[in-house]
Amino acid sequence: MGALEHRLNAPGDRSGRLAAIASVATVVYVPVLALALWQVLSLFQPGIREVISSPAAVAANLASGLADGSVAANVGASLERALLGWIVTLVIATPLAIAAGRIRLFARLVIPVVDLLRPISPIAWIPLAVLWLGIGLNSKLLIVFVVTFFVVFLNVYDAVIRIPPVLLSVCRTFTPSRPFMFLHVTLPASFQGVVLGAQYGLTTAWGGVIVAEMVGANSGVGYEMLSAANQFDPTSVIAYMVLIGLVGIVLNAAFLLVFRTMLPSFVGPGTSDA
Amino acid sequence: MHRFLAGPGGAAIASKGDFNLTRHRASASVGWTRKLASRSFGMLQAATGIAILLVGWEIVTVLFRPLPVILPSPQDVFGRLVYLLSTSETWSNLGISLARVVAGFLLGTGSGISVAVLLTRHPFLDRSLRSVLVALRFVIPFAWVPIAAYWFGLSETGKVFITWYASFFVIAFQVRAGIEAVPDLYVRVAQTFGMSRRRTLWQVILPAAWPKIIVGMRLGLSFAWVAILAAEMVNANSGIGYFINYSGQFLATDDVMAGMIMIGVLGFVTDQALSLFGRLVLPGKDAPR
Amino acid sequence: MLDISIDNISKTWRAPDGREVVALQGVSFDVPSGGFCCIVGPSGSGKSTLFDVIAGLETPDHGRILVGGEVVERPGADRGVVFQGRSLFPWRTVQGNVEFGLAAQGRRKTERRHISQSFIDLVGLSGFEAALPSTLSGGMYQRAAVARSLATSPDVLLMDEPFGALDAQSREMMQSELVRIWQTQGTTILFITHSVQEAVFLADKIIVMSPRPGRVSAQIDVTLPRTRDRTGADFGMVMKEVYAHLTTPASA
Numbered sequence: 033m034g035a036l037e038h039r040l041n042a043p044g045d046r047s048g049r050l051a052a053i054a055s056v057a058t059v060v061y062v063p064v065l066a067l068a069l070w071q072v073l074s075l076f077q078p079g080i081r082e083v084i085s086s087p088a089a090v091a092a093n094l095a096s097g098l099a100d101g102s103v104a105a106n107v108g109a110s111l112e113r114a115l116l117g118w119i120v121t122l123v124i125a126t127p128l129a130i131a132a133g134r135i136r137l138f139a140r141l142v143i144p145v146v147d148l149l150r151p152i153s154p155i156a157w158i159p160l161a162v163l164w165l166g167i168g169l170n171s172k173l174l175i176v177f178v179v180t181f182f183v184v185f186l187n188v189y190d191a192v193i194r195i196p197p198v199l200l201s202v203c204r205t206f207t208p209s210r211p212f213m214f215l216h217v218t219l220p221a222s223f224q225g226v227v228l229g230a231q232y233g234l235t236t237a238w239g240g241v242i243v244a245e246m247v248g249a250n251s252g253v254g255y256e257m258l259s260a261a262n263q264f265d266p267t268s269v270i271a272y273m274v275l276i277g278l279v280g281i282v283l284n285a286a287f288l289l290v291f292r293t294m295l296p297s298f299v300g301p302g303t304s305d306a
Numbered sequence: 307m308h309r310f311l312a313g314p315g316g317a318a319i320a321s322k323g324d325f326n327l328t329r330h331r332a333s334a335s336v337g338w339t340r341k342l343a344s345r346s347f348g349m350l351q352a353a354t355g356i357a358i359l360l361v362g363w364e365i366v367t368v369l370f371r372p373l374p375v376i377l378p379s380p381q382d383v384f385g386r387l388v389y390l391l392s393t394s395e396t397w398s399n400l401g402i403s404l405a406r407v408v409a410g411f412l413l414g415t416g417s418g419i420s421v422a423v424l425l426t427r428h429p430f431l432d433r434s435l436r437s438v439l440v441a442l443r444f445v446i447p448f449a450w451v452p453i454a455a456y457w458f459g460l461s462e463t464g465k466v467f468i469t470w471y472a473s474f475f476v477i478a479f480q481v482r483a484g485i486e487a488v489p490d491l492y493v494r495v496a497q498t499f500g501m502s503r504r505r506t507l508w509q510v511i512l513p514a515a516w517p518k519i520i521v522g523m524r525l526g527l528s529f530a531w532v533a534i535l536a537a538e539m540v541n542a543n544s545g546i547g548y549f550i551n552y553s554g555q556f557l558a559t560d561d562v563m564a565g566m567i568m569i570g571v572l573g574f575v576t577d578q579a580l581s582l583f584g585r586l587v588l589p590g591k592d593a594p595r
Numbered sequence: 596m597l598d599i600s601i602d603n604i605s606k607t608w609r610a611p612d613g614r615e616v617v618a619l620q621g622v623s624f625d626v627p628s629g630g631f632c633c634i635v636g637p638s639g640s641g642k643s644t645l646f647d648v649i650a651g652l653e654t655p656d657h658g659r660i661l662v663g664g665e666v667v668e669r670p671g672a673d674r675g676v677v678f679q680g681r682s683l684f685p686w687r688t689v690q691g692n693v694e695f696g697l698a699a700q701g702r703r704k705t706e707r708r709h710i711s712q713s714f715i716d717l718v719g720l721s722g723f724e725a726a727l728p729s730t731l732s733g734g735m736y737q738r739a740a741v742a743r744s745l746a747t748s749p750d751v752l753l754m755d756e757p758f759g760a761l762d763a764q765s766r767e768m769m770q771s772e773l774v775r776i777w778q779t780q781g782t783t784i785l786f787i788t789h790s791v792q793e794a795v796f797l798a799d800k801i802i803v804m805s806p807r808p809g810r811v812s813a814q815i816d817v818t819l820p821r822t823r824d825r826t827g828a829d830f831g832m833v834m835k836e837v838y839a840h841l842t843t844p845a846s847a
Contacts, residue, residue, distance in 0.1 A: 058433045066438070083456040141355035148356065151531035151573025152566045153547070155448070155539070159554035159562050163376045198682045201652060205676040206747065207699035208669065216698070220686045239446035261452030269452045273445055280444025 085267040093271040102256075107279055110241050110252040113169065117176025117244070118237035122230055124177070125184040129229075132185075133192025134218060146185060154179045154243045167248025175247065179240035184233040191225015192218065231287050238280050253279070378560040387564040396549075396568075403534050403545040404572060406462070410469025410537070411530045415523055417470070418477030423507065425478075426485045439475065447472040447529075448536040455540045464540040472533035473526030480522025484515035513588060520584035527580055531573040546572075596783050597663030597673065597750035598628040599649070604658035606644055617808035618644040619655070624802050624814055628663075631777055631784045633798035635791055635837060641809020642787045646755045649785065650676050662751055672700065675749035675782075677740050679756045683728040689739045690715065690724040696747040714742040717776060734765040738772070745780065754786045758793070767825075770796050774821065791841070795833045796823050803840040813840035 067087045074086030097103040132139040157178045161171035199221055203213045245254030253272055260268035360380050366372075367379040374382055390396040425432040447468050458464030488511050496506040512519070538547030546565055553561035603623050608616040619641045626632040636642050647653040649660050651670040659666050662673055670676070675696075683692045693711040702710070715724055718738040728736060737757050744752060758766045770793060777784055788794050794801050795817060803813040817833055824830055 055433075058430065059437055062434045062438055084453065140351040141358060144352035144355045145359050147577075148570040148574060151528055151569055153532045153535035153569075155535040155547075156550045156554070156562060156566050156569070159557055159559065163557065163559060196681070198678050198680060199684060201678060202676070202682050202684075202695075203699070204652065205650060205670045205674070205744075206672070206696040209699070212699055216695070217684070220684070223686070235444055238444070239448070242446060243448050257449065257452070261455075264456075266453065266456055273449050273453070276449055277441045277445045281441060284444070 083266060085270055089267045090270045090274065093267050094274065097271065103275065106251055106253050106256050107275065110238075110245065110254060111279070113172050113244060113252070114176060114234075114237045114241040116169075117173045117241065118180060118230075118234050120173060121177050121180040121184055121233060121237065125181050125233075126188050126226060126229070129185045129188035130192050130218065130222065133189050133195075133222070134214075139189075143189075146182065150182050152178075154240055155246075158243075158247055162247055171247045172241065172244035172249070175244035176237050176240040179243070180233045180237045183236045184229040187229030187232060188222065188226050191222040191228070194225070195221040227291055231284070231291075234287055235280050235284050238276075238283055242276060375557055375559050378563065382560050383563045383567070386560040387567055390561070390564055390568075399544055399546050399549050400568065400572065403538070403547055403569075404576075406465045406537060406545065407469050407527075407530045407534050407576070409466045410471075410533070411473050411523075411527050413466070413470045414473030414477050414526050414530065418474050418522070418526065419481050419512075419519070421474075421478045422481035422485060425482055439478070443475050447533045451536055451539050458540065460541045465537040465542060465545075468537035468540060469530040469533050472529040472536075476529055477522045477526040480525065481515065481519050484518025484522065485511055487518065488514040516584070516588045520581070523584075524577055524580055527576060528573060531569060531576070534569070596629045596781050598630075599626040599632075599751055599783060599785060600661040600664075601625070601645075601649065602659050602661060604645065604648055604655045604660070606641075606648060606653065606655045606657075608644075619648070620808040620810045622658070622804075622809070622811055624811060626783055626785060626800065629781045629783055630799050631774075631786070631797055632800045632802060633786045633788055633794035634802045634804060635788055635794045635841070636804030636809075637789065637806060637841065639806035639809070640804040641806070642789075642804055643755065644809065645804075646753060646785075646787050650674060650753050672696075672747055673749055674751045674753055675744035675747060677737075677744050677752070677754040677757045679759060681728075681736070682740055683736060683743070685728050688725050688727055689720060689731070689742075692728070692739055693742045693746050695743060700747060711742075711746055714746045715739075717745070717779065718742040719772065732765070733761045734769050737761070737769060741773070741776065745776070745782070749782065751783045751785065754784065756787055756789065759788075766793070771822070773797065778821075791834050791837045792825060795819075795830060795837060796825060801837055803837060805841070813837075815840070 070084070071087045074081040074084070074089075094103065128142065132142050154175050157175055161174045165171040165174055195218065199217055200213065203217045207213075241252070242254035242257070245252045246258060249255040253275055257269055257272035257276075260266075260272065364380050367377060370377075378386075421435075425435065450468060450471060454464045454467050458467060492510050492514055493506060496510045501509070534545065535547035535550060538545040539551060542548045546568055550562055550565035550569075553565060601622055601624050603621055604619050605617075605621055606619045608618055610616060622641070622645060624632075634642050634645065644653065648655050649667075651660075651667055651674065654668060661667070667674070684695065687695065690708075690711050693714055694707040697707040697710055712724070715721060718741055720735060720738050720742065723731070723735065723739075728739065731739065740757065741752075741754075758769050761769060773784075774797060786794075786797060788797075798817055801813075801815040801817060802811055803815065804810065805812040815833070815836060819827075819829055819833065
C-alpha cells in the first residue's frame with residue numbers, strides 16, 4: 033500500500049468514508065484525466081479535432097442518439113445478430129470440442145484444420161459469406177460463427193483434455209458404459225471450461241458482429257460506424273466505438289451475473305472478467 | 307483467464323506419451339493409435355486431417371458443380387496459388403504483411419510484458435488502469451480502422467498500430483496471470499539469497515512464468531495475424547490482407563481462398579517458430595496442448 | 596468374498612522413444628478370500644502396473660488374473676478400486692460420490708441413498724454427507740473414497756497407496772480405521788504401499804517386489820495378532836524380515 037492510503041486509514045471516524053472515496057478515485061482518475069487531456073487538445077489544436085473529435089462532441093452525439101432511440105435500435109439489431117450467432121456457435125463448437133477432447137483420433141484430424149483456419153480474419157470470409165448465403169441474416173451469422181468458433185472450441189477442448197485422468201479411471205472401475213461416463217464425468221468435469229468458453233464466445237461474437245455488418249446491413253452499430261467512417265464523421269465513429277465497448281462490458285458482466293448466481297458451485301476462479 | 311491453447315501442435319498430442327498418464331486412459335489396452343505416437347507420424351496425421359478436408363471439398367465441387375465464383379475447386383485454388391507464388395508481387399505482399407504482423411507482435415510483446423510486470427508490482431497502477439484495459443479489450447481492432455486511418459494517414463504506423471493493438475491485451479493479461487501464478491516460495495528463496503528485485507524478476511519470476519508467457523505470445527501472434535486484414539484496410543495498397551480485401555470486392559473467389567491459404571500457412575509457420583523459440587529459451591515442459 | 600490369484604503376469608512398456616521397460620516379469624501369488632495382502636516395493640518395482648492389471652485397466656502381455664476362479668480382463672463390479680491422490684469427483688458431495696457406483700449400477704434413488712448412508716456411517720463420515728470434497732481433510736477425503744468403493748459391495752478391494760498424502764498421524768489413524776472396516780466387511784483387500792511399517796501393520800500376507808525387472812522377491816505371512824503394536828518387538832522383527840528382502844536382490 034502507498035503512503036497515501038496509510039494516511040487515509042489512520043484512526044478516526046472519517047477514515048472509512050475517505051478510504052471509500054480514495055478507492056473510487058483510484059479507479060476513475062485515469063479515464064477522467066485522459067478525457068480531460070483529449071478535450072483540451074481538441075480545443076487548442078483544431079487539426080486534432082477533425083481527426084479524433086472531442087469528448088464533448090462524442091457525448092453530445094451519444095446523448096442525441098439515445099434520445100431519439102437510434103442507439104437503442106442499432107444496439108438491438110446488432111445484439112440480436114450477435115446472440116444468435118453465439119448460440120449457433122455454441123451448439124456446433126461444444127460437441128465438436130468435447131469429441132476432440134475424448135477421441136484422440138478425431139482430435140488429430142480436426143485440430144490441424146482448426147489451426148490452419150484460425151489465423152484467417154473474418155473479413156476474408158465476407159465475400160464467401162455473401163456468395164454462399166446472400167446478404168441477409170445468414171451471411172452475418174456465418175461471419176460471427178467464424179470468429180466465435182475458435183474461442184469456444186479451444187476453451188472447451190482444453191477443459192476436456194484437462195479432466196484429471198484418474199476421474200475417468202474411477203468411472204471405468206464401476207461401469208464400462210461410455211454414455212454414463214460422458215454424462216456423469218466428462219460433462220460435469222469440463223463444465224467450468226464450457227462456461228468459460230461461452231463467456232469468451234459471447235464477447236467475441238459481439239466483436240464479430242461489427243465485422244459482419246459489412247455484409248448488406250442497413251442497421252446496427254457496426255453498420256452505423258462504418259457509414260460514419262465513409263462520411264468522414266469521426267465524432268460518430270468514436271461514439272459508436274464507445275458504444276461497442278460499453279455493450280461489450282455489459283454483456284460480459286451480465287453473463288457473469290447470471291452464471292454466478294445460477295451455478296455458484298460450478299463457477300471457479302477461472303471466470304473472472306479480465 | 308484465457309485458458310485456451312495457442313497454435314498448432316496436433317503432433318504434440320500424439321507424441322507426449324507420459325508414462326503416468328497412460329495409467330488412466332479410457333481404452334483398456336495400447337491401441338493402434340498409440341503405436342503411431344512418434345513425431346513424424348503425428349505430422350502425418352495432421353496432414354491426413356487436412357487431406358480429408360481437401361477430399362471433401364473436391365467431392366462437393368464434383369457433385370454439386372457450383373459456379374467457380376461461388377466455390378472454386380481445390381485445383382482452381384491451388385492452381386491460382388501456384389501462379390500467384392510465381393509473381394514477385396505476391397512475395398513482396400507476403401513480406402510486407404509478415405513485417406507488419408511481426409512488428410506489431412514484437413511491440414505487443416514488449417509492451418505487454420512491461421505492462422504486466424508494472425501491474426503486478428504496483429497494485430495502485432493496476433487499479434488505476436483496470437477500467438481502461440477492460441473497456442478497451444472489447445473494442446476490437448477492426449473498430450479502430452477508421453480512426454487509425456484518420457490519425458495515421460498513409461504511414462505504416464497505422465497498420466502496425468492495429469496489429470500491435472490486437473496482440474497487446476492478450477499478452478498483457480496472460481503474462482500477468484503467469485506472474486501471479488509464480489509461487490511466493492520462489493520469490494522467498496530469491497530473497498534468502500539477497501537478490502535485488504530486478505534480478506529476482508529476470509532470474510526467477512519471468513523464467514517461472516515462461517510457459518504462460520509463451521502461451522500469451524502465441525495467442526498474441528495469432529490475433530495479430532487475424533488483424534492483418536483489418537490493418538491493411540487502413541489506407542493500404544500492399545500486403546496479403548490488402549490483396550484478399552480487393553480480391554473479395556471483385557468476387558475473385560479463387561484469389562481470396564488462395565490468400566487465405568497463404569495466411570493460414572504463414573500463421574502456422576510463425577507459430578511453430580515461436581513455439582520453437584520458447585522451447586530453446588527455456589527447455590522443459592511446453593505449454594500443455 | 597472371493598480369493599485372488601495372480602498367475603504368471605508379465606508386462607512390458609514401450610516408451611515413445613523406443614526404449615523397452617519390463618514392468619512385470621512372471622509375477623505370481625495368491626490372496627485367500629477375506630485376506631489382507633500388502634504389496635511393498637520401491638519405485639519402479641511394477642507395483643502400480645500390477646495394480647492396473649489386477650483392476651483390469653491394463654492387459655498383461657502374458658498371464659492372467661483370476662478372481663474367485665474366474666479370469667478377469669477388464670474392470671468390474673467385483674473389484675472396487677481406491678486410487679492414489681485426489682480421486683473424488685469435486686462437483687459431487689460426499690454422498691454424491693459414494694452413490695456414484697450405485698448410480699452406475701442403475702439403482703433407484705431411495706436405494707442409493709440408503710446404501711450410501713450406511714457406508715458413510717461405516718467409514719465414520721456421518722454428518723458430512725453434504726460436504727464437498729474440497730472442504731474435507733486428508734483423512735476424511737480418503738474415507739469418502741473408501742466408502743465410494745465399498746458401496747457397490749465388491750468382493751475385492753484394490754487400494755493404491757491411498758494414505759500416501761496424509762500426515763503421519765492421520766495415516767496411522769486411517770490404517771486402524773481400515774483394519775476395523777475390513778474386519779466388519781470381510782472384503783478381500785489388496786493394498787499397495789511403499790511403507791514397510793504400513794504393510795506390517797495391515798497385512799496377513801506381504802508381497803515384496805523388486806525392480807528392473809518388476810518381480811516378486813518374497814512372500815511373507817504375518818501372523819501377529821490384531822490389533823498390532825507398531826512399537827512391539829515382534830512387529831519390529833517382521834519389519835526386519837521385509838527390509839531384508841527389499842534391499843537384497845531376489846534370487847533367480
